Amino acid sequence: MTARISYDAVEVGTEVPVREFRVNRADLVRYAGASGDFNPIHWNETFAKEVGLPDVIAHGAYTMAEAARVVSDWAGDPGALVEYGVRFTRPVVVPNDDKGAVIEIGAKVAAKLDDEARTVRLDITATSAGQKVLGRARAVVRLA
Amino acid sequence: MALDQSFVGRSYPPTAPYEVGREKIREFAESLGDTNPVYTDPEAARALGYPDVIAPPTFVFTITFKAAGKQVIEDPQLGLDYSRVVHGDQRFEYTRPVRAGDRLTVTSAIDSIKSLAGNDILSVRGEVHDEAGDHVATSFTTLVARAADAEVEESR
Numbered sequence: 001m002t003a004r005i006s007y008d009a010v011e012v013g014t015e016v017p018v019r020e021f022r023v024n025r026a027d028l029v030r031y032a033g034a035s036g037d038f039n040p041i042h043w044n045e046t047f048a049k050e051v052g053l054p055d056v057i058a059h060g061a062y063t064m065a066e067a068a069r070v071v072s073d074w075a076g077d078p079g080a081l082v083e084y085g086v087r088f089t090r091p092v093v094v095p096n097d098d099k100g101a102v103i104e105i106g107a108k109v110a111a112k113l114d115d116e117a118r119t120v121r122l123d124i125t126a127t128s129a130g131q132k133v134l135g136r137a138r139a140v141v142r143l144a
Numbered sequence: 145m146a147l148d149q150s151f152v153g154r155s156y157p158p159t160a161p162y163e164v165g166r167e168k169i170r171e172f173a174e175s176l177g178d179t180n181p182v183y184t185d186p187e188a189a190r191a192l193g194y195p196d197v198i199a200p201p202t203f204v205f206t207i208t209f210k211a212a213g214k215q216v217i218e219d220p221q222l223g224l225d226y227s228r229v230v231h232g233d234q235r236f237e238y239t240r241p242v243r244a245g246d247r248l249t250v251t252s253a254i255d256s257i258k259s260l261a262g263n264d265i266l267s268v269r270g271e272v273h274d275e276a277g278d279h280v281a282t283s284f285t286t287l288v289a290r291a292a293d294a295e296v297e298e299s300r
Contacts, residue, residue, distance in 0.1 A: 002192050027175070034175035035206045041230070051228055052290065060231035061209075065176050065202040072201065077192050078182060078241060081201045085235030085284070136233075 004076025007118035007143040016074045016107040016122065021066045023058055023092065024100025031062045045096060057091035063103055063133055064088075067124050070105045071139045082119060083140035092128045103128045107139070118143045146259040147266065147289075151222055154254045156215040161247035161275065162207050169199045169244055176200065189243070198241040205234065207242075208270030208283035211250035216268050217287070224266065225289050232265060232286035239279045247275040255284070262291030 028042050037059055040047040045056045064086050072078035094101045103126055110123040124137035166186075173183035181188035182198055189197045217224055242248065255267040270283040 030175045034172045036210055061202055061205050064234060065200060068201045069176065069178050078201055079198055081238055083237050084201055087233040088231050
């Protein structure tokens with residue numbers, strides 16, 4: 001395990017730049033296949049509306065995976081994640097067009113947890129259509 | 145309909161091993177558009193100190209969710225209405241990343257059951273171990289079965 005970022009090089013407030021992820025219906029179908037989560041709320045809008053959703057929504061785990069990518073690309077090693085958790089506060093609604101939805105994800109160092117273990121806590125923000133889609137999104141990462 | 149509180153604390157037997165393959169990891173990473181070579185190129189993984197390609201951090205959820213689905217969500221005695229289920233929150237604790245060649249078992253347990261504004265809120269824990277019996281990761285999943293007349297915003 002080899003993180004690229006050094007514990008000594010970060011401070012509370014160090015920012016991980018915001019990245020944009022575009023997700024369309026085809027992406028959701030692909031993720032459904034890869035993950036094995038075939039819940040029709042992620043690909044069938046008739047079904048989604050019947051159960052009270054505004055439209056097809058992205059898998060929460062899809063958004064969570066893209067947020068993990070922001071953190072792991074920054075740290076330089078996905079295996080540097082020690083702990084990672086999110087709350088799915090609002091669904092990412094994915095319209096049936098070629099544009100889909102956009103998720104904007106960024107993070108910042110919220111705490112330096114342990115000088116010995118060289119762990120920091122990152123607080124992650126994720127929004128789509130101007131709304132927060134993840135709450136209490138936090139990752140504990142072991143740095144170099 | 146509120147879920148039966150007596151299910152809290154219930155633990156299910158470990159699943160049969162799930163064998164993690166390189167191509168499955170590749171498929172999963174590609175579905176995210178994630179091109180990090182540590183997921184697809186054994187050399188790149190070895191350069192970071194891993195014996196083989198590793199999986200993206202949330203990949204383990206596909207294994208724990210499958211286990212929870214078969215054993216807990218579809219437990220007829222529990223009676224959860226899966227058609228109304230959305231993912232409430234999700235947390236992982238990692239001892240090490242999942243990697244190709246792993247044979248992983250999941251032991252699922254129900255941590256809590258709550259009822260809030262007609263929604264059933266179920267917290268399931270999945271402990272993931274490798275073939276040697278060593279801990280790999282633990283997944284904490286909260287599922288919300290929305291009340292039949294609720295709009296999604298009201299349940300969150």
